[in-house]
Amino acid sequence: MSDSPLSVYPVKPQIQATAHVRSMAEYERLYRLSLDNPEWFWGEQAKTLSWFHPWTQVFDADYDAVDFAWYSGGRLNACYNCVDRHLPTRGDQTAIIWAADEPGVYKHITYRELKHDVCRIANVLIAHGVRKGDRVCIYMPMIPETVATMLACARIGAVHSVVFGGFSAESLRDRIIDAGCKVVVTANVGMRGGREIPLKTITDRAVDGLSLVESVLVARRTDKEVPMRQGRDHWLDDEMRKQRSTCTVEWMGSEDPLFILYTSGSTGKPKGVLHTTAGYMVYAAFTHKTVFDYRDGDVYCCAADVGWITGHSYIVYGPLANGATTVLFESVPTYPNAGRYWQVVDDLGINIFYTAPTALRAIAQAGDEPVRKSSRASLRILGSVGEPINPEIWRWYHDVVGEGRCAVVDTWWQTETGGILISPLPGVTPAKPGSATLPFFGVKPLVVDPESGKIIEGNGVSGALCLSTPWPGQARTVWGDHERFKLTYFSQYKPYYFTGDGCRRDEDGYYWITGRIDDVLNVSGHRLGTAEVESALVAHEAVAEAAVVGFPHDIKGTGIYAYVLIGAEYQDRDPAQLEGALKEQVRHAIGAFATPDVIHIAPGLPKTRSGKIMRRILRKIASSEYTGLGDTTTLAEPEVVDKLVAQHRLRFPSKE
């Protein structure tokens, strides 16, 4: 290891190497093999799944058409792999431990019970007309029925589209329409941090007047009564009671769709990222086993929401394919206090814990006391995902939470990648706090010069992060718009996949993700396009124009800063009231997590003479960086910058 400004955390002898890769030498050897002979490597990994019919070709691609096929000729079923195949050996083992929002309330579900629930729900879906290839929208809280519904879809070959329970009616409606969902599964309410979320009411608004949606199935999270529309709405538990607990599996082609998951990009509406069956399952299972060193009998907890890709791959499909015990955590890290995570860890004897830096920052604020109150003796591995982890928080996670005994794995990946691509292997890869370290097997990251588009070789370099080799877990297309898929990911640095992230490869070849270099914000680990927030703002009649940028935020990582130009007839309005109304507008259009932190009613926006908004300048001002704004004399109205700076200074005097 060469010098690094940050300390290197060597692998400690007391941290056992992952059961699957034992040393750096073995990592390097396997890594080289995986790149030299990917078909052999990925063929070997696929053998850990159960197949109805084996594949005839591991990989095939038409690079011009951006068309990838893994395990062609094979037939399998994701639900069968997550549930049925475990019954002979693990029927009585706990598959899911539900940790309810209410502290201390847990429910254990065995693999056998899961199978019965899944089959009943699958039969309910069939009874409501769902067939292979049909889309089902899942707008649910973190309850066992949600996982069972995902698996039920997979069982009958339906394509699920899970929409995070924090999205608004409008966002939900857009996603239901885009995917063409004929059934929506929701719950009467969700519970988060002691508060009720009116999921059914939001669903009613979302599907109002949509003839496309034939049935709304409603899980009962609490006893709360909600209006049910005759003929369309049905209680899920009532429907399940009418059904048998067996349901035949639909054998799917390897490349048949498994699910759609919407994600934000730099332009337009969110894209429905499509993952297919075999490649996704192989990748989710193998990365879960290897990166988290999952061992038989371990209790594993990923505290994400199933509404995001992390929940799909590392609460549901990866762990269950490996026959794991996976914890479904319904609550939030700060409820009823900042010690909640560690209470759950002790109550359930969790060995592997996976969360996001934003959650760690939120609880680290409360100091070490809430952590020290717990034993955490069961913990072996601590994972991080969703955004760059600040070295200070990494150290807190490692030293305070893990008491130096646990390996920290900072895992970099995306909705589009299906699974982890850059991460240390626990007990194998020496860590550097803040670096996701080295590529996973079969993954070849490239650092590309954003100006010239040329690959930058060697170490000690930075640029745009691209990926040069295909891997089984990668998304296949954007639902209904393959051109957009090609354009978004494979055109900027053709023929490579462009991630949207910037990165540095240090002297040791370690990767440091520096964050998005497109117009995507990472707010509390939630992905959000600036364009989405802008279009929500301009939909308000008072707003003539809006420009949204990110700025450093202590807890959220990135905060949302919106510059808005107000129309002439609204100039006399009380600014505070207007700001409130605009925040409400965004909450209504997208969801609470997208609410801007700052609404800056601006006299103008810095634009080039050709009318292009200079976002770089807006980002700097929002971050209280008033120097180095560059040459502003070429702007259409250079004085606008001075005005914006003066207004920002006045409002945030303490930030300088």
Ligand code: 7RM
């Ligand atoms: C898994 C997930 C993807 C974006 C990605 C990055 C950022 C995720 C890390 C990270 C630094 C990490 N999917 N990101 N993990 N940045 N270090 N370990 O989050 O589609 O919702 O977001 O998240 O910018 O492009 S996602």
